Amino acid sequence: MAFTLKDGNTSFQFPVNPEEVNISRSKGYETINMLEHGEFDFAQGEKVKEITFSSFFPKEYDASYCMYKENLPDPRVAMNVLNTFLISKKPLRFIISETGVNVPVFIVSLNSSFRGGETGDIYFDLTLRTWRDSKVEKVGSAASGSKSGSRTDLKKSSKTYTVKSGDSLSKIAKLELGSSSKWNEIYKLNAKTIGSDPNRIKPGQKLVMP
Numbered sequence: 001m002a003f004t005l006k007d008g009n010t011s012f013q014f015p016v017n018p019e020e021v022n023i024s025r026s027k028g029y030e031t032i033n034m035l036e037h038g039e040f041d042f043a044q045g046e047k048v049k050e051i052t053f054s055s056f057f058p059k060e061y062d063a064s065y066c067m068y069k070e071n072l073p074d075p076r077v078a079m080n081v082l083n084t085f086l087i088s089k090k091p092l093r094f095i096i097s098e099t100g101v102n103v104p105v106f107i108v109s110l111n112s113s114f115r116g117g118e119t120g121d122i123y124f125d126l127t128l129r130t131w132r133d134s135k136v137e138k139v140g141s142a143a144s145g146s147k148s149g150s151r152t153d154l155k156k157s158s159k160t161y162t163v164k165s166g167d168s169l170s171k172i173a174k175l176e177l178g179s180s181s182k183w184n185e186i187y188k189l190n191a192k193t194i195g196s197d198p199n200r201i202k203p204g205q206k207l208v209m210p
Contacts, residue, residue, distance in 0.1 A: 001017060001096060001097055001098045001099070002014075002017075002067060002095075002096070002097045003017055003018070003053075003055075003095075003096055004094070004095045004096075004097070005085060005092050005093070005094055005095075006092060006093040006094075006095065007085065007088070007090070007092050012078075012081055012082075012085075013067065013068070014055055014067070015057060015058060015066050015067055015068065015072055015073065015078075016055050016056055016057070016058060016065050016066060016067065017055065017065075017067060018053035018054055018055040019054075020053065021051065021052070021053040021096070022050075022051070022052045022053065023049055023050070023051050023101075024049060024050040024051075024052070025049050048129050048130050048131075048132075049103075049129070049130040050127060050128070050129055050130075051094065051101075051105065051127070051128040051129075051130070052125070052126065052127045052128070053125075053126055054123070054124065054125045054126070055123075055124065055126075056075075056121050056122060056123040056124065057073065057074075057075035057078040057079065057121065057122045057124070058072075058075070058121050059074075059075055059119065059120025059121050060120075075120060075121060075122040076122070078122070079112055079122055079124070082107065082110055082124070082126070083110065085107050086107045086108075086110050088107075091104040091105060091106055091131040092104070092105055092106070092107070093105070094128055103130050103131075104130065104131045104132070105128040105129060105130055105131055106128065106129050106131055107126065107127070107128055108127050108128065108129050109125070109126070109127035110124060110125075110126055110127075111124060111125040112124045158208050158209070159176075159208075159209040160206045160207060160208055160209065161176055161206070161207045161209055162204065162205070162206050162207075163201050163202060163203050163204060163205040163206075163207060164203055165203045167201060167203070168183075168199065168201070169183035169184075169186050169187055169198055169199075169201065170183040172186060172207070173185070173186055176209055177209070177210065182210070183198070184198075185210045186207060186209065186210065189207070189208045189209075189210060190205075190207045190208055193205055193206075193207065194207075
């Protein structure tokens, strides 16, 4: 089993595996206090996972606990690598081989300590938080694909009819609305255009249809 942090093509494998790894999972809740009824919890989304573990960087190789011998990092150099990861604004990838752990993370906490009698070794406590991309759809994005870039007009456009010679409102109602008895609906919408007499429509007039 190997514990590795990857920054792009750069990999950093911890030389000593931790004794245990803690992964904290939780769900968010919003608590609302309703008068005379008390508190109610409303579930929200899953919170970001936290991964914590402790280990150390040995000054000298020891086959009983070191995972590799070649290119064993100097403890101070190794801590500098973790510090670089800590201040980085790009997510890393944390992998524990032989397990299902392979997730993007940020280092959010790094504490180091030294112990008497173990000259050169550096102990550390590490806290990682899983990272996920926030995909928020922009308002009006559906309309952004139009060539003009203008907002889509959702208002229904009114249908019009141009009066021809020999037309009457009942004839137009039969043709356009399917029933000559609906001529009054046409007249109500076009009274200003037609005038007081519904029988006196003129060729060329544009009438709004119901």
